Amino acid sequence: xxxxxxxxxxxxxxxxxxxxxxxxxxxxxxxxxxxxxxxxxxxxxxxxxxxxxxxxxxxxxxxxxxxxxxxxxxxxxxxxxxxxxxxxxxxxxxxxxxxxxxxxxxxxxxxxxxxxxxxxxxxxxxxxxxxxxxxxxxxxxxxxxxxxxxxxxxxxxxxxxxxxxxxxxxxxxxxxxxxxxxxxxxxxxxxxxxxxxxxxxxxxxxxxxxxxxxxxxxxxxxxxxx
Amino acid sequence: xxxxxxxxxxxxxxxxxxxxxxxxxxxxxxxxxxxxxxxxxxxxxxxxxxxxxxxxxxxxxxxxxxxxxxxxxxxxxxxxxxxxxxxxxxxxxxxxxxxxxxxxxxxxxxxxxxxxxxxxxxxxxxxxxxxxxxxxxxxxxxxxxxxxxxxxxxxxxxxxxxxxxxxxxxxxxxxxxxxxxxxxxxxxxxxxxxxxxxxxxxxxxxxxxxxxxxxxxxxxxxxxxxxxxxxxxxxxxxxxxxxxxxxxxxxxxxxxxxxxxxxxxxxxxxxxxxxxxxxxxxxxxxxxxxxxxxxxxxxxxxxxxxxxxxxxxxxxxxxxxxxxxxxxxxxxxxxxxxxxxxxxxxxxxxxxxxxxxxxxxxxxxxxxxxxxxxxxxxxxxxxxxxxxxxxxxxxxxxxxxxxxxxxxxxxxxxxxxxx
Numbered sequence: 001x002x003x004x005x006x007x008x009x010x011x012x013x014x015x016x017x018x019x020x021x022x023x024x025x026x027x028x029x030x031x032x033x034x035x036x037x038x039x040x041x042x043x044x045x046x047x048x049x050x051x052x053x054x055x056x057x058x059x060x061x062x063x064x065x066x067x068x069x070x071x072x073x074x075x076x077x078x079x080x081x082x083x084x085x086x087x088x089x090x091x092x093x094x095x096x097x098x099x100x101x102x103x104x105x106x107x108x109x110x111x112x113x114x115x116x117x118x119x120x121x122x123x124x125x126x127x128x129x130x131x132x133x134x135x136x137x138x139x140x141x142x143x144x145x146x147x148x149x150x151x152x153x154x155x156x157x158x159x160x161x162x163x164x165x166x167x168x169x170x171x172x173x174x175x176x177x178x179x180x181x182x183x184x185x186x187x188x189x190x191x192x193x194x195x196x197x198x199x200x201x202x203x204x205x206x207x208x209x210x211x212x213x214x215x216x217x218x219x220x221x222x223x224x225x226x
Numbered sequence: 227x228x229x230x231x232x233x234x235x236x237x238x239x240x241x242x243x244x245x246x247x248x249x250x251x252x253x254x255x256x257x258x259x260x261x262x263x264x265x266x267x268x269x270x271x272x273x274x275x276x277x278x279x280x281x282x283x284x285x286x287x288x289x290x291x292x293x294x295x296x297x298x299x300x301x302x303x304x305x306x307x308x309x310x311x312x313x314x315x316x317x318x319x320x321x322x323x324x325x326x327x328x329x330x331x332x333x334x335x336x337x338x339x340x341x342x343x344x345x346x347x348x349x350x351x352x353x354x355x356x357x358x359x360x361x362x363x364x365x366x367x368x369x370x371x372x373x374x375x376x377x378x379x380x381x382x383x384x385x386x387x388x389x390x391x392x393x394x395x396x397x398x399x400x401x402x403x404x405x406x407x408x409x410x411x412x413x414x415x416x417x418x419x420x421x422x423x424x425x426x427x428x429x430x431x432x433x434x435x436x437x438x439x440x441x442x443x444x445x446x447x448x449x450x451x452x453x454x455x456x457x458x459x460x461x462x463x464x465x466x467x468x469x470x471x472x473x474x475x476x477x478x479x480x481x482x483x484x485x486x487x488x489x490x491x492x493x494x495x496x497x498x499x500x501x502x503x504x505x506x507x508x509x510x511x512x513x514x515x516x517x518x519x520x521x522x523x524x525x526x527x528x529x530x531x532x533x534x535x536x537x538x539x540x541x542x543x544x545x546x547x548x549x550x551x552x553x554x555x556x557x558x559x560x561x562x563x564x565x566x567x568x569x570x571x572x573x574x575x576x577x578x579x580x581x582x583x584x585x586x587x588x589x590x591x592x593x594x595x596x597x598x599x600x601x602x603x604x605x606x607x608x609x610x611x612x613x614x615x616x617x618x619x620x621x622x623x624x625x626x627x628x629x630x631x632x633x634x635x636x637x638x639x640x641x642x643x644x645x
Contacts, residue, residue: 009451015458022465080450102454102488105461153526168464170478172485179523191526216471218464218478 001025001116004045006036006062007078008054016049019105020112022167033057040066045073046119047112050095052079052086060089067094074115078103104173110163129162129224131208143206153178154199161212161222170219196220230382234374241370249363257352261328265311268330268345271296272309275343276334297344301333308333316346326352388412392420399428401435446495453488460484486612493614496554497601500621505548513543513552513582517575520556527564531571538576545645551622558619559584559641565611566639574638580645585638592634599630 003025007013010031017027028045030036033056040048040062048066052059063075077090080101087098096115099108117127117136127134133142139155141148150158160177161169174192200212213221275296278286290296310331315324330345391410399407407428409421460481463469469477499505521528521535528535545552563573563586571587597603599620604613623630629644 009455011455012451012458015455015462018462019458019465080446080454101450102457102484105458170461170464170481172481173461191530194530195526215474218474 001046001112002044003027003112004030004036004039004043004048004073006030006039006048006050006054006059008032008051016105016108019109023109031055033059033062036062037065040071041069044071046116047074047076049076049078049108049112052077052090060086060093063090063093063095072119074112074119076108076111076115078108104170104176106160106164106167106169106173107177109167110160110177113163114159127162129165132158132162132203134159134162143203143208146206148202148206148208150199150202151195153195154202157195157199158203161220165222165224168215168219168221172219174219228382230378230386234378237374238367238371242367245363245367249359253356253359256355260352260355264328264347264349265330268311268328268347269309271345272330272332272334272343275345279334279341280336282336295346297346299342301340301342313349314346385414388414388417388421392417392424396424401431404432404436406432442495442498446491449491450488453484453491456480456484457488490612490614493612493618497614497618497621500551500618500625505551505625508548509546510544511547511549511552513545513556513577514539516549516552516556517577517582519553520560523557524560524564528573531564531567531569533564533567533570534572536572536574538574541577541579543577543579543582543645545626547626551626555619555622555643556582558615559643562615562619562641563639582643582645583640584643585635585640588634588637588639593632593639595632598632 003020005013005016005020005027007016007029008031013029013031017029020027028039028043030039033054036050036054036059037057048062048071050059050062059077059079063077066073066075074097075095076097076099077086077095078099078101079086079090090098096118097111099111114136125135125137127136131144133145134140135142136159139152141150141155141158156178157174160174171192178192178195196212196214200210203212204210211222211224213223215221271290275287275290275298277283278290279298287298291298312329312331314327314329316327317324326349327346328349330343332343332345334341334343388410395407395409407425409424410417412418412421460477463477464474464481517539527533560573563584566589567573567586568589571589573587574583574585576583576585599616601617602613603617604611620630623643627645631642631644633640633642
């Protein structure tokens with residue numbers, strides 16, 4: 001996938017770029033409004049990640065231009081300005097998602113992949129990872145062609161793992177993905193453990209390989225390349 | 227009591243002694259004038275009597291004597307010839323009672339005879355004058371009270387009009403509307419001054435509000451960006467396969483702290499936004515729906531802690547509030563109940579027309595009902611809590627005109643939201 005990252009903070013730009021390149025994407029960057037305008041008018045991207053507050057202009061303006069040019073790029077707003085106004089405005093202008101800073105890179109990655117799946121008009125309707133097959137439209141999971149009945153949270157968990165294969169996911173990032181972050185985290189992150197335990201059990205029952213590796217005290221890694 | 231009524235009352239109260247004093251003074255002045263004129267009259271009459279006597283006009287003298295206002299007697303000799311005035315009480319044959327009289331005793335000498343002349347004049351009018359004065363004063367007093375009342379009515383309607391208009395504008399003024407209020411113009415300099423100072427004050431409020439809002443947003447931006455950088459670096463570090471377990475532990479602690487810091491930042495921001503009333507009530511919200519959503523959200527927690535949920539919801543309640551805030555409010559209350567209830571405990575949710583009651587089985591004793599709503603109040607054994615949840619809940623309740631209360635009852639912590 002070809003991505004454009006519009007972000008003025010150098011270190012954040014470096015991190016995001018690095019992480020997304022690990023996923024095999026081509027990531028181009030723009031650090032200010034003029035550069036962003038340049039890139040978006042000259043090239044096509046699968047997905048554009050845009051910060052709202054930019055030196056030299058407003059990220060919302062970039063979205064407006066993309067939409068005016070009938071661009072088919074998916075647009076995700078990454079903003080520190082966690083204000084409802086901007087969110088509503090951005091989504092109204094045609095942005096596909098809004099991710100307030102700070103966020104986990106794995107979360108951003110999962111959102112990009114989800115967006116790409118939604119935006120794909122033809123082609124694969126399913127995600128296939130070895131013996132696992134996911135049909136996102138129906139929230140259905142098959143292992144070795146046999147359906148695995150998962151709860152909502154277990155399904156979300158599996159999709160998150162598959163979006164971030166071979167990445168170490170901290171417990172807090174998993175928790176945030178499943179429950180959002182607008183409430184204080186409840187005492188223990190042990191809920192995740194019980195969900196993961198159940199998910200793993202259900203997958204193993206259908207003869208799936210044990211991909212979920214626990215990194216003690218830290219989090220998990222869904223390892224598909226051993 | 228209205229200012230005008232009060233001033234009028236003072237005027238009236240003050241005018242009573244003034245009127246009384248004025249009445250007494252004028253009474254005495256008039257009385258003394260009357261006395262002088264009475265004495266002059268008696269003197270004139272004496273001169274007349276003297277003339278008649280000198281002329282030996284017995285007819286005229288007879289008429290005067292018959293009028294009952296003079297007594298003339300022959301005397302053999304007289305010691306003094308001077309005129310003496312005196313006050314006396316005489317029997318009035320016409321009125322059949324004793325009445326006060328002014329008396330002039332004189333001696334008139336003709337060529338042949340000496341007469342003792344007594345002339346008197348009734349002074350009964352002094353008393354009439356007094357009662358007249360008394361009633362006159364009373365009427366003046368009543369009239370002025372009435373006049374004050376009428377004046378008040380018109381003055382308060384017209385003269386004070388700009389004042390009440392200003393009050394009305396102030397009542398409707400809300401900083402969060404970010405609209406400059408228009409104060410009425412007035413030709414009265416006091417009101418003009420008031421209008422002008424109100425105008426400059428509200429303008430200052432508005433600019434302060436805007437800059438504060440800007441500040442909160444900027445502060446958020448400035449804090450979130452470095453937090454985002456830290457978070458991203460931690461995420462990247464996690465991906466490294468060269469790290470030893472010990473190093474991973476360190477990164478894990480770093481991760482937790484960054485998470486906590488960013489939650490703290492978001493919560494404080496939320497609080498200040500609520501305080502600044504940057505959220506306005508916008509739509510009719512079904513409280514039932516929000517409560518159900520909240521159950522779903524926390525379903526895992528209920529399951530894990532094996533908490534029984536008892537729902538006593540029989541009616542539909544619709545509130546006119548901001549949806550996001552209402553969700554946060556309910557979530558925070560439910561989360562609080564979950565956090566502080568015992569394993570295998572129970573949570574009771576009751577919804578009536580004017581109340582949402584969330585109770586949970588208690589682990590300890592009653593909590594301090596004022597302390598728990600304070601920011602950063604934490605019970606010692608919970609490090610995950612920021613101590614902001616209840617504070618936020620109460621702040622939301624307050625700005626939406628609701629009331630959040632805590633009580634301890636039958637081993638239950640009870641939070642009541644009244645709307």
